[in-house]
Each structure stands twice: as structure tokens, then as C-alpha cells.
Amino acid sequence: MYVPWTRVASWHCNACGICCHKYRVKLTFYEYLKLRPTGLVEEKTGRYYIKRIGNRCPFQSGNLCSLQGERKPVACKLYPFLVRKKGKEEALYEYEGEEFYVYITTDCPNVKLGRGLESMEKLVREAVMIYTGAKKRAELITAPEKGLIL
Ligand code: SF4
Numbered sequence: 771m772y773v774p775w776t777r778v779a780s781w782h783c784n785a786c787g788i789c790c791h792k793y794r795v796k797l798t799f800y801e802y803l804k805l806r807p808t809g810l811v812e813e814k815t816g817r818y819y820i821k822r823i824g825n826r827c828p829f830q831s832g833n834l835c836s837l838q839g840e841r842k843p844v845a846c847k848l849y850p851f852l853v854r855k856k857g858k859e860e861a862l863y864e865y866e867g868e869e870f871y872v873y874i875t876t877d878c879p880n881v882k883l884g885r886g887l888e889s890m891e892k893l894v895r896e897a898v899m900i901y902t903g904a905k906k907r908a909e910l911i912t913a914p915e916k917g918l919i920l
């Protein structure tokens with residue numbers, strides 16, 4: 771279930787790897803082209819995805835992701851955040867005079883519901899920056915205690 775970011779008290783990533791089992795990752799066309807040489811991506815009816823092999827993402831290595839930095843899909847960099855250009859007032863976040871709507875999925879076991887506006891605001895800001903391309907590497911919406919750069 772996706773909830774507006776203002777209804778989330780806290781979140782952190784402990785690199786449990788659960789999300790890499792749950793989803794079929796959607797790619798942009800550019801991401802698809804970059805990963806096509808691996809043979810692990812596919813196109814279906816004009817949409818682009820990472821293939822699922824054995825019910826998981828084939829780029830997962832142990833609990834971690836083998837795609838780092840620029841090669842990691844934006845959808846994965848953002849997870850469990852979802853950024854949209856339209857949405858509910860409660861999900862509104864303004865960045866550089868532009869309106870974005872940010873949601874967080876409770877599928878991640880470390881999402882705690884409640885009011886955490888201040889602590890969540892900086893995470894939401896980074897999610898929006900990743901979404902717009904203003905930032906390429908996540909420093910906050912990742913698992914820093916494991917030294918990961920997602
Ligand atoms: S985002 Fe959530 S589900 Fe995914 S690895 Fe981090 S803690 Fe686990």
C-alpha cells in the first residue's frame with residue numbers, strides 16, 4: 771500500500787533485500803538500452819523491464835544489488851519512495867518551485883506510519899532530486915550502514 775509521505779514517521783533501509791524479490795522492475799528506455807547487453811532485460815508491449823529469474827531480480831547478489839551508481843535503475847534507487855507529478859495534497863512536496871507528489875510503500879518492513887515530517891523531509895527531498903535527475907547517487911535513501919551506494 772502506498773501512503774503519502776506526510777503519513778510516515780520514519781524509514782531506513784537495512785539492506786534486507788526483500789524488495790528485490792517482490793517486484794518486476796520497470797525501466798526507462800535508456801536504462802533498458804544500457805542493460806540490454808546483459809541479456810537480463812526485456813521489452814513487452816512497448817514497456818521495458820528487468821527479467822525475473824527464479825522469482826527474483828537476477829542482479830541481486832546475496833541481499834545486495836550488483837548494479838551500482840549510474841547502472842542502477844531509478845525505480846530501484848527510489849524504492850520505497852514513489853514520485854509522481856499528480857497526486858493527493860497530503861503527498862505534495864515542493865522542490866525548486868515545482869510540485870511533486872511523493873508516496874511511500876508499506877511493503878518495506880522498515881516503513882513506520884505516523885508523523886515524522888522533519889526527519890522524512892530530507893529523505894523526500896533526495897527522492898525528488900533522484901527523480902528529476904538533479905542527483906544521480908542516493909546518500910540518504912539507501913543503506914549507509916552497509917556502505918552501499920545505491
Ligand atoms: S528498501 Fe526496505 S525492503 Fe528494500 S532492502 Fe531496504 S529495508 Fe529491505
Ligand code: SF4
Pocket residue numbers: 789790795820827828829830831834835836837842843846
Ligand atoms: S536492480 Fe538491484 S535494487 Fe533493483 S531489484 Fe534488482 S537487485 Fe534489487
